[in-house]
Amino acid sequence: MDIKITYNTLKKFLETESGAEKIAQIVSLCGPTFDRTHKIDEDYLFEIEAITNRVDTACAYGVAREANAILNQQKIPCKLTENIYTEKLIQKVGKPNKFEIEVKNPDKILRFTALAINNVKVKASDKITSELLTNIGERPISNVVDITNEYTHYYGCPSHIFDLDKIGKKKLNLRQSKPGETVKLLDESLIELKGDDIVIEDGDGKLIDLCGVMGGVEAVVDENTTNILLIVPIYDPKSVRRSSLYSQKRSIAAQIYEKRPDIELALPVISKIAQTIVERAGGVIDSEIYDYYPHPNPEKKVSIDLNWLNKFIGINLNQENVISILSDLGFSGNTEGKILTCTVPSWRYHDIDIREDLAEEIARVYGYSNLPSILPASQLPALAPSSLLRYELKAKKYLAAIGFSEVFNNSLISNDLITKSTLDTKSHLKLQNSLSEDFEFLRVSLLPSLIQNYKNNEALFDKIRLFELSNVYLKQNSELPEERSTLSLTTNLTFRETKGIVESLLRHLNVKLFSWKETSEHTPCFSKELALLVIGGKTVGVVGRIDPQVRINYSLKTDIYLSEINFALLVDLISPNYSYNPISEYPSIIESITIDSTKSVSELTDAIKQSDNLITGIEYTESYGNKHTFKITFTSPLKNLSQVEISSIKSKILQVA
Amino acid sequence: METIENRLKDIRHDLDHDLSNIHSQEEFDQLKIKFLGRQGLINTLFKTLPIKDNPEIPKLINILKSEIEVKIDQKSLSLSQELRTTSIDVTLPGINPPQGSVHLITQAIEEIENIFARLGFIRRRYPEVDTDWYYAEGLNIPKDHPARDDQETFYLDKNIVLTAHTSNGQLHEMELMKHPPIKMTNIGKTYRRQTDATHNPMFHQFEGLLIDKDISITHLIGVTEYFVKSYFGLDREVRLRPHHFQFTEPSFEIDISCDICQGKGKINDKRCKICKSGWLELGGAGMVHPNVLRNGGIDPEKYSGFAFGWGVERVLMMKSGLKLPDLRQLFSDDLRFLKQF
Structure with a gap:
């Protein structure tokens, strides 16, 4: 997930003398990657890539936390200026007296916090807020709405505001949608729901929110709004992802929810937002904080053995250093001998499970660039490489040396090509989700493409010699197709010359005993003028003139000669040993x-x-x-x-x- | 007697005429045979003239013979001079045997294979069409994981895919070898539902896997650096950035320094257009996830390992300064393109 934050926002949470460019450079190597840094007016804008499993870094506070640990390790003075988790709430948690909430889909609502504020004055945001939002690519709307977007940007925990007076009977029913229901979203688009989306229905039966994706227009905050309902919910990630994907509303909220944001952020964030609304838009807090949180996450502990850690990273780390890195990242815990038992912070609840996860935290903050580069002195594996790969290369080089050019065609071909070369489409495996008709079937022969390659060069050259050595994919009774290494040639030489090329290749590969057989059986792509290559009683390939019908289908100007060889089988029949015949002393x-x-x-x-x-x-x-x-x-x-x-x-x- | 002298005279005349028309070694050799060979003119004289009747005749023939020998010797000398100086236009173009070409991708694969072979990595080939287990589930990507709905994978049916990476070779190799040390490269065709200037639906990847006792992150760095310096040049630098893949833990994104701006990110104070701040992405790597080791029948308490999967076309385009505007051009069948390499 790509996010933008400004240097000044980062400094709101991180006290440091370091310049923007320096932070970007250092943090990129140990934490979230700062793809680019732009200078804007008196500030800098960072483009940052938050890795999918690290949604905690998709906000300014998270980046600051990472930067703090990383800069500390580099002995660069810095300090995290706040701990949102320990701040006092603006209002106590209790029963909602101004609104009513019913959760009908408890397995989809992980947490739901709400708070009512009366008598706010909705107007445009001040210049600072508007500029911040514009810089990070969002559109300023109004003071109260902008605060929710600003705080998503700060803490990575989405929130939403309804006009409380537009909520029928001031009641919110959280439930799963039914197929065919429609909801009109804030961007005025009307979404027909597929069913099983998380939605909020008000007391009058109107849908006012496609939860986690986008709010509905029915309860939109506008310039006449005075009483608002602020919510900070945490939803089931898979549901939100599904709704967001099919409705094609990839809002920031949806992108965060699908990656499982910190469930412990809901309360402190709703408190902070409420406080800021009162500061900027006036109003009074008119309810206790409603907090639906049926299943708090149990404490999670992961242990790591420092001896193992040192072996795994490859250097010996100082124990105090390990502990300070983990502590800067929010881990707490205790040490028993060489065993560290760490309590995972709430914002890392879903991505730290095993000792390897802790090893990553330690190694990256310590700095990958501080690790030495060592070639492993391990034993040779016991199994030799296959001779097929070696012979493939030998054959390719030989063919190139005698005038053939190698082509790489796609393994996926079109029905059109199959039909043109008179092969049977039914013998091909078909993709379920092809990209286009051009790449739909796994080829069973290299010739359909290779004849086309010839055709594409026909007008350009007098003598054309092409080959491809690749797998074909043959249906089998088993689950998977046979992937068979196959060699094919097309030339406009004569029959005997083409055959001679195959023969010289065989000799080059140390195949001495082979013969050619006539056949009355039809081989697709070939006319009756063809010979079967037989080695050790097995038919290994074929050389012949192109089928006149195929020639017409490809609109070729002249007859051409083709060969296709089961290269995998050929390699099995190659004698790995050289034989020697004494040379007679007497003249022949x-x-x-x-x-x-x-x-x-x-x-x-x-x-x-x-x-x-x-x-x-x-x-x-x-x-x-x-x-x-x-x-x-x-x-x-x-x-x-x-x-x-x-x-x-x-x-x-x-x-x- | 007069007729005899006439015959000798004719031969002398003949010789002079022939000698003046000789310009090659072959003509010279024939001339020698004509006059002095077993069936030559001199021997014919001995056979046909009545030498027994007149002792003068053999004398005359022998004089003629030595005359001829002297002239031939002289000619031999002058001819070798002549042959030494006679010249063709040596700037005429040579006549070439037909010339073909090994495809650039084959050349790159060979080079990659050889670099890793020097470190003892053995090249294998594993299926391009594989089951979900080897492709995803066995690699620690559960059935309902979001990584699966990226829509980049081609399916033959629910359980059979065209592999979008070569990492399916990891579990196959563990099953084949059963016990470490495991050191393999799996180089093969891979497929993704993408087509644009930097993507072809079919491309090639090379997978490296090393599992043994006490394999550490420093070894991954060592092998990566060995490859980068061997393939791209000794002046290129390597860096690791944290990343996330399901089948490795920790996971890295590996960058190499940009050759265009020498890793500075800027050329004459202007942002380098090729790289991101002086670095180019090579691809992903990581320490093999313990679940993947377990799925391959290897005890993660005893062994550790690393793996990487990088694009053949990608390193080829990064290395060669080919300046192909479109990666898909590598799959062109135009002989005017193919014969350039």
Whole structure:
């Protein structure tokens, strides 16, 4: 929660010689962050970020309390000038005789204090108050209303004033709203309630307050008001948050209530406000203070072992220093040996629970910047990293080195892209709360985006080589999808060149044994011109020409070639060891052989390989119709091969046709 | 005899002609073979002329042979001179192999991984799509906590989210390792319902987690400083500010000094436009909350630890002086952009 306070307001609570800039700089490192400091006339304006669990610092008094503890630790002279919790009340607590209050929703009203003041004179605020409110970004309204806003700013405890004479039968019924009820708020907006909001209904059945969010116009204070009812309530945080969010009224009060302000502030604050109203607007206090407080918070204690503390922070702190820090922050307590038992102050009731919370208080006020920087000398963990991550990087670097550019696409894609690439939308996981149609489905293939990437570059470059190596998300029977590392390529090279790229990558990754298989099954995105990559009997990927329909859908100017590989599976099949074949001392003989056959080249290659174990290399050269030419290498590890031996192997080879 | 002399004369003539037309080593080698090779002109003379009938003939051939040898040797010398001085336009552009590129984000991830690896942190990959337990409840964020209605999280259903941070890896790592020491970085894709100049709905985070005996705040500072100085440079400073996260206690916001204004917050008396008073936010960190340790099966009485989760794109943009006006440009597929890195 971002708040603004002025330097002069801070000095109302904090006696110090320190300048605004210095305070901002020091306090930021140990407490609330002063995002910016602006010079204004004779004053400074601080923009301060109060962290969500520290609503006690969302006001001038709270910031002063923090600053006091922090500056003290830095040996900078300063003093907190008041303790609001111990000041004498302006009026005693008792029964309300001028108004009636009934709480019908006791579990939502944590505390409710109220007080009537008669014969006030409503007019504009004085210059000082108006300027203060303007500086902190609020609009001055009238002397009495401005006082409530001013005190919220001081103490972080919201309050509200009704025109007592506009409250039907001077009766307030606190209850939960019913769905469809409407309330008109002070800003003239009419809110249709969803039900279960905290509201106040007067004796005539009118709703006069959307509690914790904004007052209603029905009992608004105006220039004719003379008798007022001042309330300082504390409401259930979740209810207020809900009402505030859906009604889109993010008032300061709502932002404070949803973060659980100090329940013990209600009485002292109502007393202070009443006193100030009498001072500035005249009037007489016409009732005792009504105080509904059914379940006061029990005392809360947290213990901390100083030995543990020193280990946890990493340095040895002096015990007196620890105690003085805690005491400046409002903790009281006692020490037994090295154990400190601290009583948590009311304004920290909801954020201090365990010893780690106390450790934070001590360490931050001591100053994180006073802690040394130490590299931990811990043992190495027992489990090695996965090879998948290593191979992913190796593959990426190799592909980049042979001309491919890596793309990062969003894991979330549109229905449009899925349809264009002829994939089935139903096979995709769909977000419940997508941001837009563009990012709605978790992709099961990288190709829909990668083809689009190609399309986007088509007009700019002659040769395009793109790849992505990312997870795809596949539905499974289990709760979570399979996140599968996948590699995809798009190129406008030829089929054989694209296939060659995959083959060279495989060799680079130390995959030596792989084969290509034809298939009659349809693979989305691919035409019939495709080959399956098979390693160890498993289909690992596919290379092929784009499906003509997909080409049309993406309006591509030419055919392109695609490949998609299950990279996770591929990595499982990589041999982690290198193998070594001794190099023969005897020269190899290389001969070209042309075979006339209707078999496929890959079948012929396999068959040639099997025909004799002196064949140590087969290189396909070219084909004319059914005539296929291979360059074949013959090597013996034991001797020079004679022409006779070669001829006999060659005749074996010719039989494979 | 006359015809023989004519033949020799023809060869001499031939040689002179050939020699004057030689400009490369290959042509020279061929010429040598043509005249002096096994099947060369000289040997052909020996084979075809009636040398046995006339002892003068071999004499004449041998004279011719040594003449040729001398001329060839001379040519060899002059040719090597010629080849040394003959030049092409060496300023012509080289012919390059096709050049691709590893994406900037991959490069940043590799660098980050390596920095932490030097400190013994092992990189893991944990789910991007995870259950509420690992993502929130197990990290000490109860079902009804206000942190949950920030509306930044993508849901697949009530219990399954696209992780908005990499901290879900913390509990997975504790379950995997069972016992400290635990030292891991989880670098992965994360998702938030945001898109503007500094947010892409998908981005990357790196999570660090160290759990062992006697791990203290000073260790968190040490590791953070090691990373900042390794990644951004030795002149960058680190500071911690108090913050609040549910899964760490205490929690910090970590800032590093701004390189544009050298941490002063001002350039020539004008407010630095890049930073807040000389500091840039790196991200959150903290000591692992005892509830989170317990949820991961680790006894907080015996062990303590720290964790942090920072944005890959964020450190990349902070470091490189890329001056990208929009973070989303990192996810552009334009080869004119990609090939720059």
